[in-house]
Amino acid sequence: MGKKVGKQTFSFDKPPVIINTATVAGPFEGQGPLKNYYDHIYNDNRAEQESFEKAEREMMSNACITVLNKAKITPREIDIFIAGDLLNQIITSGFTALGLEVPFFGVYAACSTSALSLIIASIILESGCAEIALTATSSHNLSAERQFRYPTEYGVHRKPYSQWTVTGAGAALVSTKGKGPKITCATIGKVEDLGCKDPMNMGAAMAPAAVSTMLQHFADTGRAPEYYDLIVTGDLGKVGYELALELASSQGGFDLSKNYYDCGLVIYDPEKQDVHAGASGCAASALVVYGYLFKKLLDGKYNKILLAATGALHSPTSNQQGDNIPTIAHAVSLEMV
Amino acid sequence: MGKKVGKQTFSFDKPPVIINTATVAGPFEGQGPLKNYYDHIYNDNRAEQESFEKAEREMMSNACITVLNKAKITPREIDIFIAGDLLNQIITSGFTALGLEVPFFGVYAACSTSALSLIIASIILESGCAEIALTATSSHNLSAERQFRYPTEYGVHRKPYSQWTVTGAGAALVSTKGKGPKITCATIGKVEDLGCKDPMNMGAAMAPAAVSTMLQHFADTGRAPEYYDLIVTGDLGKVGYELALELASSQGGFDLSKNYYDCGLVIYDPEKQDVHAGASGCAASALVVYGYLFKKLLDGKYNKILLAATGALHSPTSNQQGDNIPTIAHAVSLEMV
Numbered sequence: 001m002g003k004k005v006g007k008q009t010f011s012f013d014k015p016p017v018i019i020n021t022a023t024v025a026g027p028f029e030g031q032g033p034l035k036n037y038y039d040h041i042y043n044d045n046r047a048e049q050e051s052f053e054k055a056e057r058e059m060m061s062n063a064c065i066t067v068l069n070k071a072k073i074t075p076r077e078i079d080i081f082i083a084g085d086l087l088n089q090i091i092t093s094g095f096t097a098l099g100l101e102v103p104f105f106g107v108y109a110a111c112s113t114s115a116l117s118l119i120i121a122s123i124i125l126e127s128g129c130a131e132i133a134l135t136a137t138s139s140h141n142l143s144a145e146r147q148f149r150y151p152t153e154y155g156v157h158r159k160p161y162s163q164w165t166v167t168g169a170g171a172a173l174v175s176t177k178g179k180g181p182k183i184t185c186a187t188i189g190k191v192e193d194l195g196c197k198d199p200m201n202m203g204a205a206m207a208p209a210a211v212s213t214m215l216q217h218f219a220d221t222g223r224a225p226e227y228y229d230l231i232v233t234g235d236l237g238k239v240g241y242e243l244a245l246e247l248a249s250s251q252g253g254f255d256l257s258k259n260y261y262d263c264g265l266v267i268y269d270p271e272k273q274d275v276h277a278g279a280s281g282c283a284a285s286a287l288v289v290y291g292y293l294f295k296k297l298l299d300g301k302y303n304k305i306l307l308a309a310t311g312a313l314h315s316p317t318s319n320q321q322g323d324n325i326p327t328i329a330h331a332v333s334l335e336m337v
Numbered sequence: 338m339g340k341k342v343g344k345q346t347f348s349f350d351k352p353p354v355i356i357n358t359a360t361v362a363g364p365f366e367g368q369g370p371l372k373n374y375y376d377h378i379y380n381d382n383r384a385e386q387e388s389f390e391k392a393e394r395e396m397m398s399n400a401c402i403t404v405l406n407k408a409k410i411t412p413r414e415i416d417i418f419i420a421g422d423l424l425n426q427i428i429t430s431g432f433t434a435l436g437l438e439v440p441f442f443g444v445y446a447a448c449s450t451s452a453l454s455l456i457i458a459s460i461i462l463e464s465g466c467a468e469i470a471l472t473a474t475s476s477h478n479l480s481a482e483r484q485f486r487y488p489t490e491y492g493v494h495r496k497p498y499s500q501w502t503v504t505g506a507g508a509a510l511v512s513t514k515g516k517g518p519k520i521t522c523a524t525i526g527k528v529e530d531l532g533c534k535d536p537m538n539m540g541a542a543m544a545p546a547a548v549s550t551m552l553q554h555f556a557d558t559g560r561a562p563e564y565y566d567l568i569v570t571g572d573l574g575k576v577g578y579e580l581a582l583e584l585a586s587s588q589g590g591f592d593l594s595k596n597y598y599d600c601g602l603v604i605y606d607p608e609k610q611d612v613h614a615g616a617s618g619c620a621a622s623a624l625v626v627y628g629y630l631f632k633k634l635l636d637g638k639y640n641k642i643l644l645a646a647t648g649a650l651h652s653p654t655s656n657q658q659g660d661n662i663p664t665i666a667h668a669v670s671l672e673m674v
Binding site: 001002003004008010011013050051053054079080084087088089090091094095097098101102103104105106107108109110116120123124126127128129130131147188189190191192193313314315316317318321323326328 | 338339340341345347348350387388390391416417421424425426427428431432434435438439440441442443444445446447453457460461463464465466467468484525526527528529530650651652653654655658660663665
């Protein structure tokens, strides 16, 4: 049985195991520093599909099929598929679920989906209702830009603090048994709003949510930041990362500078790939955590990682109607125990 | 501990209890046959807000606050808030969560959200991680029409098989203890696609998903349709209801005509309120189940109800790109035991 610890943290008695992961990346991401950690890199953003939206669907489906093949598991053995993405009505996830023909829970947590889907998978396994769950998330630069901001054909100038939506997808298999990092506990986010209205500046909007969830995690579990070999946020980018460092210090008295980085800072090479403030999108944390960090946990470089994935919950409509950008962060503790 | 029964059904060892519900309805819904079962009826579709989207948000927030007040529970006592709606990026749910200041899981299941949120709440309670969960969903005719089809100002002629998106919201409190109908088991839907492409004809698109989940529920649990005093689908409307009857007979050999109806058929008065094929939207099943049927379970008219809520997982983009409309249905068994 799981239990609630403190105000927002669920602790798992029989921690579910991430037994395998898979990641696929777009061509631009495939030139970045983590390129050797992705299972597949596409040659073009269309992935041989008729539209960017269908390309994103191909990517999520590919990540799912790849992780199943790596683990030698068929879709029929999956008890539940939990997925979400950025597109309206999460069509990437819905159509991927159609292809997999498995029971499906659709979730929406914007770019914090990697963590939320792992959390819901963990709860289902802990409840006894399922033994193996498949989670997935994705984003696509060109489908996201035209939905949330402007079609890239418009050639709109990007601001220095804007981030680059990652093209790619990640999938993870979570099981009651097997080897791999365990999800020992999870801290569920509350929606935060500190008054940010600029949809180009996601990092500033999301940093307060990231810090709120991290501080609550430390308070609920009694762990200090030093408990973790590494703390990663999802996609705050340069602006949000610096704000998060400041807020963790001013609000919690914690110096995170030693063992904390943001997934949005490591996907592109800042010397050769100018994306301004870094990466964003559901695939940012998926590529880094499911791609790179999963392998670094297995090979012993890290033993304890806290992932605090961040999401902005606005829509173009809410933005155009003058609303602030509400944000959320969900955290999962990944431990080799 | 819960357990998996058959292929798609989760059975709960300590069935969670729906201890209270609340529903709020728009002015047109407030003239319908179930008007005496709603907690609040708005005088206008704007609900004194600046936009239809903000009106929908007011409605979901009101439903949540009302159910908390009825149960004499404060938001701080809620372990988790689980909500979803039809608007892009489920902004209704996200902004409602912002106001409640509680841990939040966003879900997307289109009009099957009433059932999916109850299922996820049940799993969390069964896992031991939480003791009390708040679920909510909503839809608004005027925000949905302009997002999914055309702004109503265009005066587009509706086809005879089209349904009327319900304006309203519903919320439910699910607890490990207390009195009320218990969620004894749940059947998780798979995404179905039988080739429907017409976004005006949701009933025909969703009927196969409803029947697939119902037949799987009967197969997994060994229950016949007669086990239930009442079986209700979410929002198939007249066309989908008749198709579901046919499919249940041809695919499963079941005659559902005696104890089955669709929530979309009972919200409006067919004599005085011509909405063509009936009601649709997340609020359809929420108003009927959380409003009317919850009270009929408490007063003994029904003891066992199967809710199979149905959702269409398309977006205008997927539709415009030539995709079929994928659909899903999630079922929950509500029993006075």
